[in-house]
Amino acid sequence: MNIEYLEEELKEYFQWFHRHPELSYKEYGTTQKIREILTGKNIEILPYKLETGLVAIVRGEKEGPVQALRCDIDALPIEEKTDLDYKSDKDGVMHACGHDMHITIGIGCAILLEANKADLKGSVKIIFQPAEESSIGALKILETDVMDDVERIWGIHADPTNAAGVIAIREGYVTAAVDRFVVTVKGVGCHGAHPDDGIDPIPVSAAIILSLQSIVSRNVNAFHPSLLSVTRVSAGTTWNVIPDKAVMEGTVRTMERDDRILYERRLREIAEMTAKAYGAEVDVEWIAGCPATYNDKDMVNLCEIKAKEMTLATAVEESSLGGDDFAFYEENIPGCYIKIGTGVGHPIHHPEFMVDTGMLYGAVEYMVELFK
Numbered sequence: 001m002n003i004e005y006l007e008e009e010l011k012e013y014f015q016w017f018h019r020h021p022e023l024s025y026k027e028y029g030t031t032q033k034i035r036e037i038l039t040g041k042n043i044e045i046l047p048y049k050l051e052t053g054l055v056a057i058v059r060g061e062k063e064g065p066v067q068a069l070r071c072d073i074d075a076l077p078i079e080e081k082t083d084l085d086y087k088s089d090k091d092g093v094m095h096a097c098g099h100d101m102h103i104t105i106g107i108g109c110a111i112l113l114e115a116n117k118a119d120l121k122g123s124v125k126i127i128f129q130p131a132e133e134s135s136i137g138a139l140k141i142l143e144t145d146v147m148d149d150v151e152r153i154w155g156i157h158a159d160p161t162n163a164a165g166v167i168a169i170r171e172g173y174v175t176a177a178v179d180r181f182v183v184t185v186k187g188v189g190c191h192g193a194h195p196d197d198g199i200d201p202i203p204v205s206a207a208i209i210l211s212l213q214s215i216v217s218r219n220v221n222a223f224h225p226s227l228l229s230v231t232r233v234s235a236g237t238t239w240n241v242i243p244d245k246a247v248m249e250g251t252v253r254t255m256e257r258d259d260r261i262l263y264e265r266r267l268r269e270i271a272e273m274t275a276k277a278y279g280a281e282v283d284v285e286w287i288a289g290c291p292a293t294y295n296d297k298d299m300v301n302l303c304e305i306k307a308k309e310m311t312l313a314t315a316v317e318e319s320s321l322g323g324d325d326f327a328f329y330e331e332n333i334p335g336c337y338i339k340i341g342t343g344v345g346h347p348i349h350h351p352e353f354m355v356d357t358g359m360l361y362g363a364v365e366y367m368v369e370l371f372k
């Protein structure tokens with residue numbers, strides 16, 4: 001394989017994907033382009049009927065396990081503000097989370113693994129997954145049987161807090177479980193001058209909002225990272241009418257499974273008991289999202305050994321109470337989510353986020369080492 005040629009090719013692919021971003025579940029052109037490139041390189045694509053996204057496989061010629069690499073492919077509803085000559089050609093849509101880089105690394109791994117399959121032990125499935133930003137796109141892939149024979153899964157993410165090519169890794173929890181809640185307080189509407197004729201849901205909501213913060217400060221183990229944010233409150237239509245209901249919505253982020261259960265229970269108790277104390281009623285909706293991502297110890301060890309062998313710079317991966325639906329793949333098998341430095345710059349989801357494309361080939365080489 002002509003390495004210099006592949007390096008240049010990867011940059012071209014990256015630029016194409018960057019220029020043509022597509023939102024969650026709308027990644028038709030992206031999927032088509034990935035398919036074209038892989039087909040052109042004689043890489044097998046598994047025959048799943050996915051609306052968007054696809055799964056490629058490289059079958060090694062030696063005995064070994066089936067492993068997987070997850071690459072998410074969707075972009076964000078952000079207006080790009082860079083002056084790159086390959087900036088987004090779509091108004092209000094941008095690859096601002098580095099998923100263009102994830103796609104390119106996935107393609108690069110497929111090409112390099114295919115070229116070296118005589119030495120590859122086992123198989124590698126490369127999952128080009130739609131709709132990570134929706135936080136549940138992984139479930140589309142998990143509806144297929146693609147994971148049935150997979151023994152471990154790797155994930156990658158762009159990391160603008162580190163210099164290009166730095167491998168950031170840590171054992172344990174790295175992203176949080178993402179849950180959403182909606183609390184509706186039902187009171188009795190009346191004239192603003194005669195609150196005694198009704199049950200005002202607004203003070204009830206205020207009391208609930210303040211009490212909810214006691215879950216993190218009084219109920220959860222102080223050594224466990226977690227948070228609860230009420231992010232939307234709505235009630236009323238005008239200044240002299242007490243409304244009959246108030247709605248609040250928000251998110252809970254936890255790392256530990258037990259804390260997730262604890263939050264849901266306490267949230268319900270606080271909302272229900274507080275409403276009762278005021279004579280109101282309440283409806284609590286808990287909408288579970290993805291679980292927390294956990295980096296397996298043995299996989300992390302392997303990452304560290306390989307980085308050392310290849311004399312790559314490493315860093316300690318920052319944990320985040322943000323989420324990644326990569327965690328869904330890990331529910332039954334070990335996984336490892338690696339952050340790869342894209343050059344220190346604007347954070348992900350920023351309109352000027354950029355990837356230093358000099359890191360692409362090195363990242364592919366590194367990931368391929370992990371599969372060997």
Ligand code: NI
Binds near residue numbers: 098099132157
């Ligand atoms: Ni992302």
